[in-house]
Amino acid sequence: xxxxxxxxxxxxxxxxxxxxxxxxxxxxxxxxxxxxxxxxxxxxxxxxxxxxxxxxxxxxxxxxxxxxxxxxxxxxxxxxxxxxxxxxxxxxxxxxxxxxxxxxxxxxxxxxxxxxxxxxxxxxxxxxxxxxxxxxxxxxxxxxxxxxxxxxxxxxxxxxxxxxxxxxxxxxxxxxxxxxxxxxxxxxxxxxxxxxxxxxxxxxxxxxxxxxxxxxxxxxxxxxxxxxxxx
Amino acid sequence: xxxxxxxxxxxxxxxxxxxxxxxxxxxxxxxxxxxxxxxxxxxxxxxxxxxxxxxxxxxxxxxxxxxxxxxxxxxxxxxxxxxxxxxxxxxxxxxxxxxxxxxxxxxxxxxxxxxxxxxxxxxxxxxxxxxxxxxxxxxxxxxxxxxxxxxxxxxxxxxxxxxxxxxxxxxxxxxxxxxxxxxxxxxxxxxxxxxxxxxxxxxxxxxxxxxxxxxxxxxxxxxxxxxxxxxxxxxxxxxxxxxxxxxxxxxxxxxxxxxxxxxxxxxxxxxxxxxxxxxxxxxxxxxxxxxxxxxxxxxxxxxxxxxxxxxxxxxxxxxxxxxxxxxxxxxxxxxxxxxxxxxxxxxxxxxxxxxxxxxxxxxxxxxxxxxxxxxxxxxxxxxxxxxxxxxxxxxxxxxxxxxxxxxxxxxxxxxxxxxx
Ligand SMILES: Nc1ncnc2c1ncn2[C@@H]1O[C@H](COP(=O)(O)OP(=O)(O)OP(=O)(O)O)[C@@H](O)[C@H]1O
Ligand SMILES: [Mg+2]
Numbered sequence: 001x002x003x004x005x006x007x008x009x010x011x012x013x014x015x016x017x018x019x020x021x022x023x024x025x026x027x028x029x030x031x032x033x034x035x036x037x038x039x040x041x042x043x044x045x046x047x048x049x050x051x052x053x054x055x056x057x058x059x060x061x062x063x064x065x066x067x068x069x070x071x072x073x074x075x076x077x078x079x080x081x082x083x084x085x086x087x088x089x090x091x092x093x094x095x096x097x098x099x100x101x102x103x104x105x106x107x108x109x110x111x112x113x114x115x116x117x118x119x120x121x122x123x124x125x126x127x128x129x130x131x132x133x134x135x136x137x138x139x140x141x142x143x144x145x146x147x148x149x150x151x152x153x154x155x156x157x158x159x160x161x162x163x164x165x166x167x168x169x170x171x172x173x174x175x176x177x178x179x180x181x182x183x184x185x186x187x188x189x190x191x192x193x194x195x196x197x198x199x200x201x202x203x204x205x206x207x208x209x210x211x212x213x214x215x216x217x218x219x220x221x222x223x224x225x226x227x228x229x230x231x
Numbered sequence: 232x233x234x235x236x237x238x239x240x241x242x243x244x245x246x247x248x249x250x251x252x253x254x255x256x257x258x259x260x261x262x263x264x265x266x267x268x269x270x271x272x273x274x275x276x277x278x279x280x281x282x283x284x285x286x287x288x289x290x291x292x293x294x295x296x297x298x299x300x301x302x303x304x305x306x307x308x309x310x311x312x313x314x315x316x317x318x319x320x321x322x323x324x325x326x327x328x329x330x331x332x333x334x335x336x337x338x339x340x341x342x343x344x345x346x347x348x349x350x351x352x353x354x355x356x357x358x359x360x361x362x363x364x365x366x367x368x369x370x371x372x373x374x375x376x377x378x379x380x381x382x383x384x385x386x387x388x389x390x391x392x393x394x395x396x397x398x399x400x401x402x403x404x405x406x407x408x409x410x411x412x413x414x415x416x417x418x419x420x421x422x423x424x425x426x427x428x429x430x431x432x433x434x435x436x437x438x439x440x441x442x443x444x445x446x447x448x449x450x451x452x453x454x455x456x457x458x459x460x461x462x463x464x465x466x467x468x469x470x471x472x473x474x475x476x477x478x479x480x481x482x483x484x485x486x487x488x489x490x491x492x493x494x495x496x497x498x499x500x501x502x503x504x505x506x507x508x509x510x511x512x513x514x515x516x517x518x519x520x521x522x523x524x525x526x527x528x529x530x531x532x533x534x535x536x537x538x539x540x541x542x543x544x545x546x547x548x549x550x551x552x553x554x555x556x557x558x559x560x561x562x563x564x565x566x567x568x569x570x571x572x573x574x575x576x577x578x579x580x581x582x583x584x585x586x587x588x589x590x591x592x593x594x595x596x597x598x599x600x601x602x603x604x605x606x607x608x609x610x611x612x613x614x615x616x617x618x619x620x621x622x623x624x625x626x627x628x629x630x631x632x633x634x635x636x637x638x639x640x641x642x643x644x645x646x647x648x649x650x651x
Pocket of ligand 2: 047048
């Protein structure tokens with residue numbers, strides 16, 4: 001097996017203050033190209049883990065390698081660089097900059113990352129392709145992001161996470177504001193596009209019903225020794 | 232940085248109303264700052280231009296500043312006069328090209344009456360050695376002729392041929408009127424922007440004539456000399472307040488000054504107007520500094536507004552900044568974004584403020600000159616003003632680092648999850 005895309009060993013993270021240790025993960029790894037569904041209770045540390053993987057937070061101890069980068073060893077600036085170049089992010093809501101058009105929102109990472117810009121080739125064409133694949137008709141592209149429905153906004157966020165083909169796409173409950181039918185459609189589109197781009201997908205939710213769309217399911221409780229009771 | 236610029240612009244446009252108000256506050260404070268600075272300059276220049284071409288001002292020995300105050304600005308009261316004998320002696324001195332005696336003490340509706348000779352209209356210079364010019368009429372010739380300064384004529388609405396009566400002292404005392412001897416306006420001077428505009432000029436003999444039946448500052452009771460009879464009296468002045476001297480050669484000015492100070496017959500004093508004016512201006516330095524302090528405060532208030540608006544807006548921009556950060560903006564990009572905005576707003580404010588001031592100068596400059604004698608010229612910013620503007624921009628940029636720093640901290644604390 002090739003080197004894992006994500007590799008955690010004996011990772012410990014604690015928030016400052018009384019909350020104390022939040023994550024204590026003996027072992028967790030994700031292979032390149034996998035689509036992983038990570039679920040767990042609210043407050044179980046899912047978002048915290050994603051922040052660690054994106055290089056925003058650093059663990060207190062343990063091994064944390066993403067794409068071969070030893071994140072804790074990198075400086076803050078280097079971790080920022082790593083995130084822009086290699087990670088696409090989608091959040092639960094409020095993903096889009098209100099005063100930018102749909103297209104400009106999608107192009108955002110290519111503004112900040114040379115690598116994403118280069119990998120996107122013709123950035124506009126590539127944004128157009130992604131938007132098309134994600135069922136966003138061309139007449140919406142020039143609109144302000146705020147004029148879209150929430151479901152449309154989440155698909156725009158997905159297009160943005162995918163532009164410039166980052167190796168890792170992280171989605172933190174992107175479907176919680178959608179109804180069941182839209183959730184399913186969104187997950188199908190996202191999975192298909194990640195596969196097409198060769199991106200690894202880490203999808204977080206507390207909603208177990210979504211698990212069926214994914215090849216691998218991981219429960220937070222199974223990898224994290226800190227349980228809600230002790231946290 | 233270049234990738235931030237379009238974003239900064241779009242973001243600013245999105246908040247154009249609140250930013251517009253901030254900009255307006257800064258424009259106003261810059262306009263005020265520069266405006267006060269220009270007025271100050273104009274006042275200083277106008278001050279120095281009140282008299283020129285006069286080599287020495289002579290008066291009874293007192294303080295030089297006081298002498299200039301009443302001889303040039305017709306302010307305050309002369310405590311002592313110089314005798315007519317001294318005036319005649321100095322006027323006859325071979326080094327003296329011309330002399331203008333000035334006698335003060337009366338007023339007309341608050342405007343000082345200046346007793347002098349027709350030489351005044353010929354030799355007095357102001358500003359850039361500009362002579363006095365008549366807007367209308369001619370110098371006084373008859374005993375009860377008066378020549379008005381431009382402001383007196385305009386404010387009080389006098390025309391040639393109008394009759395004016397003078398009051399004793401600075402006026403305001405009942406019964407201290409020279410109403411038995413009215414004067415006729417025979418001339419109105421063109422505006423000079425100097426204290427000349429506020430003068431009512433009459434002959435020294437007329438000054439004597441209206442005081443013939445006065446003694447010790449009050450009319451002698453039961454005794455009055457009608458105007459048609461005054462010519463029978465000796466109207467030769469006995470004393471004047473000050474004497475303006477023009478010398479044939481400037482080189483002789485210090486020798487002349489010493490000679491006058493050493494005059495054995497009477498305790499006299501001669502001052503160089505330029506030196507005394509500079510000293511006088513120094514005494515006004517407090518006012519000057521107060522003005523500058525006020526405008527500095529105004530600018531500070533403008534900046535406080537800038538910081539307040541930007542800081543208040545940070546809450547609503549928090550989400551926007553978090554999204555930017557999740558999509559590749561580094562914390563220092565976020566910092567730069569805010570600092571850039573503050574800096575740009577300040578620079579725009581400084582530029583627009585300068586423009587606004589130019590517009591104002593064009594629009595109301597002539598009016599200010601006419602009413603206050605302050606000549607505000609439309610001009611490119613001077614070095615001093617550029618320094619002020621530079622200070623404003625530097626301060627504004629510095630001040631906008633505060634929200635930038637705050638946003639930086641926030642973007643670190645928020646991580647990737649937009650907290651709203
Ligand atoms: N910025 C923070 N400072 C301190 N503690 C935090 C911070 N963010 C999260 N926590 C704590 O860390 C723990 C895990 O939070 P996290 O957001 O990772 O949970 P989650 O699994 O994503 O929950 P949810 O499903 O509700 O999003 C919680 O106990 C929370 O209180
Ligand atoms: Mg979460």
